[in-house]
Amino acid sequence: MNETMNFNDILTNDFVNNFMFGNLSIIDILLGLLTAFIVGGFIYFVYKNTYKGVLYSSSFNATLLVMTMITCLVIMTISTNVVLSLGMVGALSIVRFRTAIKDPLDIVFMFWAIAAGISSGAGLYFLTFIGAVVIGIVLIIISRKKHVDTMYLLVIHYTEEAADDVKKELHKLNHTLKSKIMRKNVIEQTSEVRLKIDNTAFMTRLNEIEGVRDVSLVQYNGDYAL
Incomplete structure (x- = not known):
């Protein structure tokens, strides 16, 4: 006799027992945060040397570095607990940031910092470094392009x-x-x-x-x- 399994059965059986809670070793935590710190520092360096706006904000640049590490920490946290991850999605959905972004290119750096934090928090260290190098080179080339006027x-x-x-x-x-x-x-x-x-x-x-x-x-x- 064929038995069908619905969503409630998944949450009440092996899925809960196997994936509800996970463990991260100290080495995994340190590697993730260290990767986020290194890539965040690289983002800090690229932003500082490619900024072409009128007023450079060192506090915003420092925010990119810290944002990378915080995002990494968030990803590591939700990867160990499925229920916590669902709750955090709901909590973060009500957060609204009112700070105005003056330069559209600043949004690129913010998404870069978040993406680097996600990949490092997920343990994809090689992807994080390769992605940082490629994106950094592209941004440097764009910033070095001389405009006629x-x-x-x-x-x-x-x-x-x-x-x-x-x-x-x-x-x-x-x-x-x-x-x-x-x-x-x-x-x-x-x-x-x-x-x-x-x-x-x-x-x-x-x-x-x-x-x-x-x-x-x-x-x-x-x-x-x-």
């Missing part, structure tokens, strides 16, 4: 009398008007310009125009909000 924000304060001369000079640049504010006789104009590195001779020409009070140039990575 760099994006800047050009801010000019000038009087109405200088408007025509400023407009003529800006026509020589690859620019896009972002904002224009008029305060009585003074105009504040913000434009997005693409320039080759150190090609800022136009600032001298703008500053020499009669009626121009000041000219400012700020590197811009696309996250600036007016």
Whole structure:
């Protein structure tokens, strides 16, 4: 006579007895955490040397290292207890992180740290190291790629009398008007310009125009909000 086994039978028989609790040796724990620490340190090094944003955050970079080790610890914990793993999935599903990510590439490093922690916590040390080396090389190559143009924000304060001369000079640049504010006789104009590195001779020409009070140039990575 054929007997069918449903999900409840699985949880009440050998599955519970064999897989409910597992044991991790001290060597497994130390190897996992050590692997996570080494790879997390490598992620720290790659992030620090490839960061191209405006303001580097050392605390965020340190978080990547610690996140790798914490993820490894979580994976080792749930791998020893099936019931605990199910409960932890429910607990982590209600966690919400409200910290804004300014650079989209930071998300890549966060997922890299989490993935490295998962693989090291699962005991896949070879996969962790190989994956870290390959991803690190890719990120370094991408960061070393030189761009022909760099994006800047050009801010000019000038009087109405200088408007025509400023407009003529800006026509020589690859620019896009972002904002224009008029305060009585003074105009504040913000434009997005693409320039080759150190090609800022136009600032001298703008500053020499009669009626121009000041000219400012700020590197811009696309996250600036007016």
